[in-house]
Amino acid sequence: MTGHARSGLVQTVLGPVAPQALGVTLPHEHVLSTLEVYLEEPRGAAEARLLDEPLTAANLAAVRAEPYRNRENLLFDDEDLAARELILFRDAGGSTVVDQTLPDIGRDLAGLARLAHRTGLHIVAGCGYYLEQTHSPAVTECTVEELAERLVAELTADAATGGIPCGVLGEIGLSSPMTAAERKVLRAVAIAQRCSGAPVSIHTQAPGAQGIRALDLLEAAGVDPGRVAIAHVDTDIDPAYQTAIAARGAFVEYDFFGWAEVAATAEHFVHSDRERVAGVADLLGAGYRERVLLSQDVVTRVQLAEHGGGGYARIARDLPPLFAEHGIDGAELRRLMTANPARWLTWR
Numbered sequence: 001m002t003g004h005a006r007s008g009l010v011q012t013v014l015g016p017v018a019p020q021a022l023g024v025t026l027p028h029e030h031v032l033s034t035l036e037v038y039l040e041e042p043r044g045a046a047e048a049r050l051l052d053e054p055l056t057a058a059n060l061a062a063v064r065a066e067p068y069r070n071r072e073n074l075l076f077d078d079e080d081l082a083a084r085e086l087i088l089f090r091d092a093g094g095s096t097v098v099d100q101t102l103p104d105i106g107r108d109l110a111g112l113a114r115l116a117h118r119t120g121l122h123i124v125a126g127c128g129y130y131l132e133q134t135h136s137p138a139v140t141e142c143t144v145e146e147l148a149e150r151l152v153a154e155l156t157a158d159a160a161t162g163g164i165p166c167g168v169l170g171e172i173g174l175s176s177p178m179t180a181a182e183r184k185v186l187r188a189v190a191i192a193q194r195c196s197g198a199p200v201s202i203h204t205q206a207p208g209a210q211g212i213r214a215l216d217l218l219e220a221a222g223v224d225p226g227r228v229a230i231a232h233v234d235t236d237i238d239p240a241y242q243t244a245i246a247a248r249g250a251f252v253e254y255d256f257f258g259w260a261e262v263a264a265t266a267e268h269f270v271h272s273d274r275e276r277v278a279g280v281a282d283l284l285g286a287g288y289r290e291r292v293l294l295s296q297d298v299v300t301r302v303q304l305a306e307h308g309g310g311g312y313a314r315i316a317r318d319l320p321p322l323f324a325e326h327g328i329d330g331a332e333l334r335r336l337m338t339a340n341p342a343r344w345l346t347w348r
Contacts, residue, residue, distance in 0.1 A: 006347045007347050010122075010345045011347065013116055013159070014122075014159055024337045026097045026294075026296065027255075027295050028100055028253060029299075030101045031111075031115060032107070032111045034105060035300070050066070051070065053072070054072055055072045060308065064302050074301075081306065094121070094312070095121060098167075098341075099112055100170050102127065102134075104135060104136050107125065107126070113164050124166075126167075126170045127166035127170075139184065144187045147184070151192035155196045167345065168198060168200070170202065170231075172185060172189055187221060197227075229250065233254060234256045235256060251291055252288065252291050255295035256296070257314055258309060277328070280336075292340060296314055
């Protein structure tokens with residue numbers, strides 16, 4: 001089945017589904033991944049011990065204070081644990097999870113397919129290349145066109161014949177400033193998007209205008225901004241930046257819900273969930289309710305419910321009262337978590 005044959009559908013690891021079947025959707029999570037690229041060197045004897053300790057109740061506070069100085073905290077390689085955490089989201093009314101893990105940070109398509117069968121959730125997988133520091137030699141060795149061909153092949157793998165297809169181009173990593181290698185990847189993504197109609201997700205952390213620069217490059221290459229989500233806008237809430245993205249027709253993704261509660265000392269997790277909800281309410285008030293995506297970017301073990309975090313269920317289970325305080329009632333929150341991600345995920 002070609003990309004154009006999937007137009008109007010959403011591509012999951014088990015095959016295409018109708019967008020109306022997605023239900024409550026988390027557009028930016030990680031289910032199986034290895035994020036050791038972010039592991040930081042210990043600064044003393046205590047941190048050296050912490051580096052390779054298993055995550056326990058005894059060291060949980062220390063790992064929350066320094067989430068990138070414990071190896072196990074950055075490893076999502078336990079399918080049983082993943083299933084337990086995903087089921088909590090399902091039990092909170094969730095139906096679909098987008099795993100934006102890429103091959104160079106531990107993507108496991110077969111594992112995602114097993115978890116989709118096991119939990120009954122729709123799981124959408126990402127393809128592409130993350131930040132340059134994680135790039136495989138292929139990014140250097142291949143031409144832009146060859147990289148695009150690889151991406152299209154992953155997007156159009158046929159589940160009916162044993163393939164495991166990806167449904168999103170992302171999360172495509174952009175540093176600040178964008179490197180030449182990342183720009184090369186973005187050009188390949190533009191080609192693959194035009195060939196397939198798949199949605200695009202851009203990783204770039206605020207502050208800064210990298211999301212706008214990404215849209216400039218993609219739009220110049222023929223990509224409709226309405227197919228693009230700019231992730232992590234809530235790492236530094238800047239209304240002007242967010243409205244500039246939304247005004248272009250792209251999706252503005254608030255996806256760090258819950259981070260401040262489990263990594264309070266980390267520099268770029270400064271905003272509380274209350275501030276995030278206020279930012280979302282401002283976007284809705286400015287007329288951009290169809291441009292907002294909500295997620296939690298679960299990628300460390302301290303975020304999981306098993307270790308005291310909100311896990312994948314936090315928004316759907318714990319935050320409706322907070323949204324209601326800001327004028328976003330249950331019906332509106334459900335629309336934000338169903339209609340908007342379905343519109344973004346549908347191939348066109």
